[in-house]
Amino acid sequence: MSILNFRNSKAEGRKLSMVTCYDYTFARLLSKSSIDALLVGDSVAMAIHGYDSTLPASVDMMRIHTQAVARGAAGKFIVADMPFLSFRKGRKAALNAAQQLMTAGAHAVKLEGVDGHEDAIQRLVESGVPVMGHLGLQPQSVHAYGGFKVQGRDAGAAKNILRQAAGLEALGCFAIVLECVPAEVAREITAAIGIPTIGIGAGAGCDGQILVLQDLLGLTVDFQPKFARPFCAGADVVLDALRRFDESVKAGSFPAREESYA
Ligand code: KIV
Numbered sequence: 001m002s003i004l005n006f007r008n009s010k011a012e013g014r015k016l017s018m019v020t021c022y023d024y025t026f027a028r029l030l031s032k033s034s035i036d037a038l039l040v041g042d043s044v045a046m047a048i049h050g051y052d053s054t055l056p057a058s059v060d061m062m063r064i065h066t067q068a069v070a071r072g073a074a075g076k077f078i079v080a081d082m083p084f085l086s087f088r089k090g091r092k093a094a095l096n097a098a099q100q101l102m103t104a105g106a107h108a109v110k111l112e113g114v115d116g117h118e119d120a121i122q123r124l125v126e127s128g129v130p131v132m133g134h135l136g137l138q139p140q141s142v143h144a145y146g147g148f149k150v151q152g153r154d155a156g157a158a159k160n161i162l163r164q165a166a167g168l169e170a171l172g173c174f175a176i177v178l179e180c181v182p183a184e185v186a187r188e189i190t191a192a193i194g195i196p197t198i199g200i201g202a203g204a205g206c207d208g209q210i211l212v213l214q215d216l217l218g219l220t221v222d223f224q225p226k227f228a229r230p231f232c233a234g235a236d237v238v239l240d241a242l243r244r245f246d247e248s249v250k251a252g253s254f255p256a257r258e259e260s261y262a
Helices: 003-012 024-031 059-072 091-103 118-126 139-145 155-171 183-192 234-251
Strands: 016-020 037-040 077-081 108-112 131-136 175-179 197-200 208-211
Touching (some): 003 016, 024 059, 059 077, 059 091, 091 108, 108 118, 108 139, 118 131, 118 155, 131 155, 183 197
Parallel strands (some): 016 208, 108 131, 131 175, 175 197, 197 208
16 A cells, blocks of 8 residues: 555545554554555543543654554555644654654655645655645644534534645645534535545545544544444453453463463
8 A cells, every 4th residue: 555545546436444553563553454544643641641631742752652563564555643833833844754754664744734835845845745635623723623523513614624635635635634614514525526535433435434443443442422332342351351350360261381481
């Protein structure tokens, strides 16, 4: 999988699957799957580090997790998130942040929004860094929204997202994540632009879908948004294994003779 597959998939009508990945163990598993591409998302701050937003993700945090994923998922196309404000402090700061992520093993970077940092996007693209956009709900703007809220519900807001999507395409982005927008809006944007849209909470009309891996595996025990379908009961599997280990230890049946050294 490479950036070329993103371009071709839309023309061929082939849907793209993406999941987030933050660590080596899951990267090894994902390397054996048919999932098209991995995102080292800044959601790592929430899913792994337990923060209540993505804002605490730093370039350093993203670099370390990108390195771990790249070590485990050779052969997969890896996108890494540009964290909060890393692309808003001018072109040089954006290039420095992207350098950290690309040399850590990412094949592309993703950044939220477009207005006000067109020059950074343009410079990255010109410098050979594939850029994925991210529109709709932009979690780095959670405090500006007053919470994690669906975007583009009225005609003006929907039009604004479409305008931004066209802008990202014109700047040379190779794909756009559409997060938490009404399905009809996402469908319209998908039809209007030539690069693939990857939806999360954006309905079935996108060119691909992405989920946070922990949500997909049913490992999230706290709040789970309605779009995040768990494809297995991961928390139950883990808790059952932990219960059986605990019982075996306490019953003296673990470790068995064949699990011990003579
Ligand atoms: O960081 C992340 O997990 C993301 C997805 C929601 C697309 O950006």
